[in-house]
Amino acid sequence: MAILRPGAICSGGLVLLDNPVFIFTILIAVSLSIPPIFERIKLPGLVGLLLAGVILGPSGLQFLNHKTETMVLLSGVGKIYLMFVAGLEIDLSQFRKTRNRSMGFGFLTFIVPLITGMLVGRWFGFGWNGALLIGSLFASHTLLAYPIVSRLGVVQNEAITVTIGATIFTDTAALLVLAICVGIAAGNFTAWSLMLLLVALAVYSVAVLWGIDRVGKEFFRRSGDNEGNQFLFVLLALFVASVGAQVIGIEQIVGAFLAGLAVNDVIGESPVKEKVEFVGGVLFIPFFFIDMGLLIDLPAFLKTLSSWGLTLAIVGGLIGSKFVAAWLASVIYRYSRVEMLSMWSLSLPQVAATLAATLVGYQQGILTQDILNSVIVLMVVTSILGPLITSRVASRIPVPQPETDTVDELWRDTAGLEGETDDSAPFTVIVPVQNPQTERSLIQLAALLARHEQGRVVPLVVTRAAVHMDDPGLETSLQRGQKLLRRAVEIGQAYAVPLEPQLRIDDDVPLGITRLSREENSNLIIVGWSEKTGLRARLFGTVIDSILWSAHCPVAITRLLDEPENIQSILVPVRDLTAPTLRIVGFAQALAAASQADVTLLHVCLPGIPSEQMTQFEAELARILPPDSRPVCIDIQTVAESDIASAILCQAASRDLVLMRSIRRRTTGGLAVSDITTQVVKELPCSVILFGEPHS
Structure with missing residues (x-):
């Protein structure tokens, strides 16, 4: 009689723990049942997915293993899909309305947290490359509270529009820093190799943004109303851009984000966009968050929390640096206190780019388990705190005047x-x-x-x-x-x-x-x-x-x-x-x-x-x-x-x-x-x- 590992299930000598269908079934069940439970108790659904990963992973029931081929595949697709959707959801029309101020605030909310993160990294003994990558994790943000400002009817307020537009700068710049850090960590780094990497990255970015835009618009024009082929074209663009990024020596999520920006202008707000986001949101992206939970070593996680210095420095540094950036922008552009606080709260949440980049840095050996654990705490804190502050302060922004007389x-x-x-x-x-x-x-x-x-x-x-x-x-x-x-x-x-x-x-x-x-x-x-x-x-x-x-x-x-x-x-x-x-x-x-x-x-x-x-x-x-x-x-x-x-x-x-x-x-x-x-x-x-x- 076979002796099973805890959590493993055997049938006719076949261990289901490594069976792709069994793994997929577990992932679907978790994605379906867990997020609604956490949303009911006013917590983000992604927190539930992370916790489910901990329970089902090596620290718990051992039903899932991060290293299985199926998990590597599904989580990898989820990771690049997450960054693709992040690029897809950036409102380019809002960015164009206030391009200069969006770039200005984007630079501030990128450079201040970047420097703060580097100081935190150096203080806790990381080398310059690791400290730079930690700084880039501070620099990006996810517009988790966008539905709140949309519901309040203040999206047209200039300060809100500027913050939304700044996302395109912060996310792009943070991913470029990630690409440089990964290139440096690969070894044989010289000033010449850095220059070659930057040139290759610039050429590749232009090729993706211009090429997908031109080819996509022509394909959509020729395909007419065939949404099936249009959907497949979008997926093809995503994976071609991701593979292309890997070919030139940068991380796949950089190519995925650029593909999202390029496709953004092609599909607009068409039904194809909703279908692309639906497939990612229902299937692949939840798998990525569950996999992040599998990586959490519960004893190490608790140890990180008990030695609270690093976690407190990361969480406090992020919150403080984002506040300083919003305050500087309000002084330069003469925004009110309420508008400044709204900009701060909107730029607080660290989810998409931050988690994806953290995973890459951890897998490349640049970041440690302690940083991974601290970033997960950062994600939970900011994804709760940001929308909570936004709902309180953005409601005090005067509603824009109506666009018509009667x-x-x-x-x-x-x-x-x-x-x-x-x-x-x-x-x-x-x-x-x-x-x-x-x-x-x-x-x-x-x-x-x-x-x-x-x-x-x-x-x-x-x-x-x-x-x-x-x-x-x-x-x-x-x-x-x-x-x-x-x-x-x-x-x-x-x-x-x-x-x-x-x-x-x-x-x-x-x-x-x-x-x-x-x-x-x-x-x-x-x-x-x-x-x-x-x-x-x-x-x-x-x-x-x-x-x-x-x-x-x-x-x-x-x-x-x-x-x-x-x-x-x-x-x-x-x-x-x-x-x-x-x-x-x-x-x-x-x-x-x-x-x-x-x-x-x-x-x-x-x-x-x-x-x-x-x-x-x-x-x-x-x-x-x-x-x-x-x-x-x-x-x-x-x-x-x-x-x-x-x-x-x-x-x-x-x-x-x-x-x-x-x-x-x-x-x-x-x-x-x-x-x-x-x-x-x-x-x-x-x-x-x-x-x-x-x-x-």
Whole structure:
């Protein structure tokens, strides 16, 4: 009888500990179950993944081993995928808006922590190369708190924009320092070899950034709407850049980050980007964090904490140096104290580049186990402290002034095509009526709005094309479509609005809808709710995802539990005073006027916001509301609540309809960030309409 090691499982003489399928199964199970548990207790999910790695690794149950080929492969892919996503998520448009100041703050928040880290390294006996690498770990940052400033509506504040833009400088510079340190550690280092390395790195960076950008744009143009091939192209670009970096003697994560920056401009905010981030965030990136946990030697980790000098120096040095950099930037650019603290807190978290570079330095023998353990403590502390401070101080930044004089201006120009709209064209609502169960409510909603705006309704059925136009299946689909359109006309006639039914044949249903919408210069598309939220929907998207991406005008995604005419009270959560939010207010006002309903505008702010700032927000919102020519009872309420979703659900309990903005799920460093809209929609007991902007 075989004697097993602790945690090993045998079956027919096969030790599952080294079986790739067994390892993959364990990793999937941990990635699925652990992060939600830690997020529920207000801790980052990645902390749970690290702890799971400790428990399952050599210091615990010994189910997983860092040195197995499967673990090396999956963790390696996760490491470069993490840096790729870090480059992919840098907002280049924000960087371009404040390029000079972003570079200025980027230099400050890079050089001050770099020098501080070098001093810490030298103090604790590291050579110049090791100290330089420790300094580079201080220099980068991960925008873990971006969703917080986005939710508060202060992303357009210059100080916030500058901090976001600075990420591209800090991460790139930190990875360049890593490449130099690894090159030095490889031996045979001379001034000439350093110069050759820098030249090779510069040429390689230009080749990746320029080459992938040019080739990618041409490939995407030629591939049209084939998202599968586009997805594979992005993955190919990632791994080619990573292998290329290794060929010229620099670390793979440098090439992965550069590939992320290059692909960033190619795919924009397309569905392909969401799929790339989804695959990484669900599969490979969690594997990397679990592997980091496997590297933690629990006795050595506890010893590092007990001899707290190094850990305290690293954590304190990072926090202090980032504060000094933010303070210097505020003095130079004359930012307020609140803006300075927001810049500091946004640049605190050390996750993506820091952990990846630490692992590389540890594997190359430049960094010790004590540094690895201290950096993990740094990651935990800053990933909790940074967002916590951001939520408290960024809420005190004044919300930017609205981009328009009144809500009416935005609502009547819902197409948002400056210089292309025709003021004499009627207000046009496109209504795809593919589902008989939702057809009546969609047509009624569209007819109410069109009647109020003196416009027209275009019921639409798109039939998927067949190989032969005389195919019996196509004929059956056309007959079904004609029946749906006749019924739509019958429903709409009661509202005395023009109805112009359209039956189209197209290879792609979503594109058929948006093509007709553009041809008709429509102001709004109204579609029925899709309950698809499973793996297939996340990987390949839904019809609504495709419509949102390709539409030129807003899309109202509806789940109506009663006829639109019976709606008497509408709740609209108002996050900020930007154009997309105000367009929803205009939609609510028009619907309320058409159905004789009341509107409540709910602004949920975090506790601690000064009362004068809340009063200012209410006053500014009241100023841009529709004039008295449209008699609608509109009430403005401001609530201070840390749990925004709960506040919205509490107010929605007595309402007939909730209007919310549809926002794509965003990831930070490849890890999913909770979506308030998703949580609210799941628990709402009433009707709901998600209002999606084009490319949202």
